[in-house]
Structures are given as structure tokens and as C-alpha cells.
Amino acid sequence: MTLPTFLGIGVPRSGTTWIHELFKTHPQVYVPKYRKEINFFNKNYERGIDWYEKYFPSDIRAGKYRAIGEITPFYLFNDECIERILKMPSITKLIVNLRNPVDRAYSFYVVMIQNGKCVGSFEECMSKYPVILQQSYYSKQLKKYFHHFGREQILVLIYEKTIASSISKTKEIVANFLDIDVEGFPPTAGTDKVAVSRIPKAHAAYLFFDRIAWKLKDMRLDCIVSWSIKLGIKRLFGKKPLPPKMKEETRQYLKELYKPEIKELESLLDTNLDCWK
Numbered sequence: 709m710t711l712p713t714f715l716g717i718g719v720p721r722s723g724t725t726w727i728h729e730l731f732k733t734h735p736q737v738y739v740p741k742y743r744k745e746i747n748f749f750n751k752n753y754e755r756g757i758d759w760y761e762k763y764f765p766s767d768i769r770a771g772k773y774r775a776i777g778e779i780t781p782f783y784l785f786n787d788e789c790i791e792r793i794l795k796m797p798s799i800t801k802l803i804v805n806l807r808n809p810v811d812r813a814y815s816f817y818v819v820m821i822q823n824g825k826c827v828g829s830f831e832e833c834m835s836k837y838p839v840i841l842q843q844s845y846y847s848k849q850l851k852k853y854f855h856h857f858g859r860e861q862i863l864v865l866i867y868e869k870t871i872a873s874s875i876s877k878t879k880e881i882v883a884n885f886l887d888i889d890v891e892g893f894p895p896t897a898g899t900d901k902v903a904v905s906r907i908p909k910a911h912a913a914y915l916f917f918d919r920i921a922w923k924l925k926d927m928r929l930d931c932i933v934s935w936s937i938k939l940g941i942k943r944l945f946g947k948k949p950l951p952p953k954m955k956e957e958t959r960q961y962l963k964e965l966y967k968p969e970i971k972e973l974e975s976l977l978d979t980n981l982d983c984w985k
Contacts, residue, residue, distance in 0.1 A: 709757070709761055710761060710767055710776065711760070711776075712776050712777045712798060712799055713777060713798055713799060713800060714777035714799065714800070714801040714802065714886060715777055715780070715783065715799055715802050715803070716728070716778070716804075716805070717781070717784045717789070717802050718781045718783060718784030718804050718805065718806075718846075719781055719785075719804070719806060719807070719843060719846065720782065720843060721815040721819065722781070722805040722807035723807065723865065723872075724744075724779050725902045725903035726898065726902050727779060727882070728779045729900070730878075730893065730897055731775075731882075733898075734888060734893055734897075735772075736773055736774040736888040736889060737775045737776075737777075737886065737888060737892075738764065738770070738775070738776045739776075739778055739779065740778055741934075742930035743925060744778075744779055745779070745782070746760070746778050747780050747782070749780070749786070749789040749792045749793055750780070750788070762928070764776055775801075775887070777801075779803070781805070784846075784849050784850070787852065801861055801885065802863070803862075803882070804846075804853075804862060804863070804864045805865045805867060806864060806866055807868070809844030809966040810963060810966065810984075812844050813841055813843075813844045814830055814954050816839075818950060822908070824911065830951065830954045830955075831954070841965075845966075845969055846973060847969060847973050850864075850976060850977075863881070866979070868983040868984070869983060879893045879898065906942065907947065907949070907950055907951070908946060908947065908948065910946055911945075914942075917941065963985070
């Protein structure tokens, strides 16, 4: 039985898709080719280990990899995940991506607009849907993981200090953490844009496609969804302008709101987060 040795556990809109795509290019790392968010430990746990194992290579093929894993950015926020992950001894390393709380909140709002989960301005939606702001509070959940895992087992990547500023530096950091050869990453790996926000013009048709896509994934036909996207099916739905940016007074309000959180994180991670201030 082959099960993951590492997990990416969070957070949404902080570079997790970029990390997943980066790992796909390395010959010593295995992540599911057609599916990023398996959601096993939060949504699909009752399906059992046998269901989960099918997302990973056979025992024969597994020997060629030094690191086997998957990335589901919602694991961090589900307390049940911690206990469930601890029951899988093969998992010895966790990766957490963090981003400026204000920017992450707005980016998550755009995705909710895209997926038909909310309608209206950022200011309207952040009031109606608390999850938009709540998922930018990282320290409380990180402390829970630090209680059960050694600090050396958890790699925290600050988006602004790594992915957004130096791809080569990020490659070195994750290679050292997973004990893989940094030279295994192709020179161009990580240079393509991923997880680009797009508001479809034909929104109803897009949401119908999205429902069909999730049904296909539930039937383990992720490859069909992946091929459809690569063939450009999303372009058929057209493109509308992104929603207006948050108001400057909203940004200033949120910067004040998250000040205690940032201070707590600086202490918890023993790092400077002036890039968020």
C-alpha cells in the first residue's frame, strides 16, 4: 500500500496550486497528475484508505520517488484533519502556504464570485460570508498542528517572501525540506501562471460545467476534466472584467483588523512579516 509522505494543508489562494504544478515537474516527487484537492481528510475520509490509495502510485512504481503527497488547502482549517493525519504514519512532513491576509481574503472573494458562491462587492460579501475573512487567521490553526508535529516537520512558505519574489529560492527551500535534488526541477518550472482568476461571461453555463466536472471527479474521471480545460473549454464561456478592487478604506480597516494576527504569527514563526504591514 502506497500512501503519502507529505501533505500541503493550506491555505487557499496562497500559492498552493503553484506548488502542486511545480512538484509535477520533478522526477523524484509524486503528486496526483489530474487532481490537486483530493479532500480526503476533510470530506472523503469515510470512503476509506483503499479509496485514497488509488490516487498514488503502486508499490512497484513508488520506489522511484523520494516524496509522495497531495495538496488540499482546506486541511488547515478542519480540526478533524489533525487526528486523521496523525493516524497515517507515512505522513511525516506538512507544507503550509501563507499570504498577506488582506490580499488573500480579496482573492478568495473573487473565486467565490467566479464559482457563484456570492454576488456583490467585496465589502458586501465580506460581511455576508465570514469565511472570506476567517480563513486569513492562520495562527490559531497553526498552533494546533505545531502541538502535534515537530517544527522541523512543517514548512511554512510566506508567499511574498518566496513564490512571489524568487522562484529559484522557493525551489531550494522545498527541495531541502523534501530531501529531493533541486536540480530535478526544470529551469522553466514555476514560471507559468496558474490559478488565474477568471469571471465567465456565460456564468450559468460555466457553473453547469463546474457541476459536471465535480461529478466526473467523483467518478475518478479527473483526466477528462483536465483534458477539457487544456483544450480550452473555459474560453467558450467568455470573460467578464474582474470585480472592482476593494476600497482603500476597506484595505486600511483590514490592515488594522489583522495587526494582532500578524504579530502573533511573527512570534509563532519567529520571522519578520513587514511585507504584510
